[in-house]
Amino acid sequence: MTLTARPFQVHEHLNANTPAEYRGIQRDQVRLMALDSKTGESFHHHFYELDTYLHEGDLLVLNNSRTLPAVLRGRRGRQLIEIRLSRKLSESKWEALIIEGELSVGEKIHLPGDLTATITGLGNEAPLVTLTFSKSGLELIDAIYRYGEPLHYEYIETPWPLEMYQTVYASVPGSVEMPSAGRAFSWMLLNQLKKKGINIAFLQLHTGLGYYGNDRWPNPSKHAEVFCVPEETAELVNNTKKNNRRVIAVGTTVVRALETAVNKAGKVEAMEGITSLYVQKGYPLKAVDGLITGFHEPEASHLDMLSAIMDENLLMKAYREALDEGYLWHEFGDMNLILPMGAKR
Structure with a gap:
């Protein structure tokens, strides 16, 4: 759980309980709320328009852990x-x-x-x-x-097949919950981003249980998860930072893995093991500039991490706007992009 539940409530009709494919749209057609992490300014699009906010030389880092029927x-x-x-x-x-x-x-x-x-x-x-x-x-x-069966929580009433809980690029089995920030990517969108000169890298962080039931949440400072940052990914992150381009983590799992792999010199190095890193407000992020994620419950520790990327007052203002605009929550829901935008190229 987060140390303090945030002052908002997600109404039941905003809990996405059906995958996009069963709602008559493609994965990358879910909605996208883009936020300037410096100013809090918000923009409303669809996920397939992600390249509107990414520049040549930027780096997307994705978690290619594959979901088990846990x-x-x-x-x-x-x-x-x-x-x-x-x-x-x-x-x-x-x-x-x-x-x-x-x-x-x-x-x-x-x-x-x-x-x-x-x-x-x-x-x-x-x-x-x-x-x-x-x-x-x-x-x-x-x-x-x-x-086994795929894990699902109370807001999902239908036993969807395991492939609905996989990203298109998932390749290394180990997660018990889908690294859901990457679910909206299609191969078409990934290829479109590559053609624009946006780089793609992968790592693994095998997600553990994010909720224990009966209003019990993992302690974010004790929540241990297995991760691996390959040499190639570490080099891409360091070169991106050296070239003054942006490193955008696809999911809070990627933030956790990359920031764990930062050495004393402030560089990301190849590393594998177990991380219990708790990123919260005031944490000095060294590897990550921006984040693609879903929308999180008020009790979720993920919001503590988002508060390390963006001022919490601006974040809560944006979340109230997302609620008013009818954005959908959870792994089958809509997406949120948070990054310093600056001038568009």
């Missing part, structure tokens, strides 16, 4: 148990959330495909636990894909 259903005796995976710890261990029923360390959950999960410890923070599975490596991943 919900597993099993039994302990006659009791039905729902497991929500959160973070891979080893080839056979995951941090996870147990839904409906309290289980103790040592208890075993029976899952389809002759798979079992034993609670072997507590997680990084409550209410997460550590699960050790009876299969490991590719066998475990295969079982997850065979029997």
Whole structure:
């Protein structure tokens, strides 16, 4: 959760519960609210018009983590148990959330495909636990894909297929929630941006659970996630900054990964591991100049990060405008671009 919930409310009709493709439009036809991070000035477009605000030499950094079907259903005796995976710890261990029923360390959950999960410890923070599975490596991943379901929250009523929770460029399995800021990109739009001279780079940050249910949110300073910034991406970021062009993160996950990889000299270096970086108001961003993201709930710690990019009063003014204009929230909703605009070229 964020340290202080922001003073706005998202009305139910603004919760996007249907993917764009099922609303009769393409992914890149969702709406786009562009904000000048310096002045707070707002502009209203569609996402396929993104290149209006990007200049030759700018760099988009995308998270190509692929979403797993992270919900597993099993039994302990006659009791039905729902497991929500959160973070891979080893080839056979995951941090996870147990839904409906309290289980103790040592208890075993029976899952389809002759798979079992034993609670072997507590997680990084409550209410997460550590699960050790009876299969490991590719066998475990295969079982997850065979029997798992994509995670969805209460505002989504339809069990959409897993491909609705993937970005078009997702390639490295590991996230339990879609890195949703990139969902609106189509290959056509990416090619259009490349033709304009806008550079594209990739990294991975495998997203963990963003909500624990019953008004419980992860502690942003303890929320550990696995990430990898490749050498090529680090070089592109550093060269972009050197050339006085802008680095635009596609998603808060990308901000977290890039800023974690900044060394003492202020440069991004190739790095992989686990990050618990908490970016909030006053945090001195060194790698990232702008951000493409969705619209976030008042309790979400993502808003703390946005307050590091843009004055919070201007941000809240923009959010009130987005509510008035009927922008849609959540992973199937509309998009928000925040960056220092300056003079258009």
